[in-house]
Amino acid sequence: MIRVFLLAYFIFLSGKAFAECSDQPTNEVDWTNCNFVESLDLSGVSLANAQMSGVNLALANIEKSQINNANMAFGNFIFTNFNNSNLFASNLQYANCNNANFDNSNLAKVSFEGANLFSSSFKGANLFEVNMTGANITGAIFEEANLSGATWVDGRICALGSIGTCN
Structure with missing residues (x-):
């Protein structure tokens, strides 16, 4: 009986509380490794400085949102709509953004290093000094x-005035 109690106690102390995944979307929210299996409508929210490493937000609508300085590394954002959002200086390293919509978003200084950006749309987006090293x-x-000023997938630095293509 004591072994079971001690095991439960150590799991409680070392594990992430699952209740955090039910926290309301707000600045500095900790949604690390949360798995949102249903598509969410988070349009217009502020998630500045949020911790969302490993989060699953596939099919979510996050348009017109403030998500600057957020840690979204290793997250799953398949078919997620970030249209007209501000993701300034956020970390999306190794994130899966397959078919995501970043149209007209501020992505300046975002790290997409190693990310899957297959068939994603960046129409009219600001990708100033973004890092796309090794991204698909x-x-x-x-x-x-x-x-x-973007660092392209092959490590080249895009010239100032590069619009639509890395020169």
């Missing part, structure tokens, strides 16, 4: 996107 951009759309 197959089928991605960069029409009218500002790529000035």
Whole structure:
């Protein structure tokens, strides 16, 4: 009996409280490894400085939101709508953003290092000084996107004035 109690006690102390996944979307929320299996409507929310490493927000609507300085590394954002959102200086390293919509979003200084951006759309987005080293951009759309100072998938730095393509 004491062994069971001690085991439960140590699991409680070392484990992440699952209740955090039910926390309301707000600045600095900790949704690390939360699995939102239903598509969420988070349009217009502020998630600045949020901890969302490993989160599953596939099919979510996060348009017109403030998500700057958030840690979203290793997250799952398949078909997620970030249209007109501010993700300034957020970390999306190794995130799965397959078919995500980043149209007209501020992505300046975001790290997409190693991310899957397959068929994602960045129309009119600000990608100033973004890091795309090693990212999969197959089928991605960069029409009218500002790529000035971006680190491209092959490590090249895009010239100032690069619009729609890395020059």
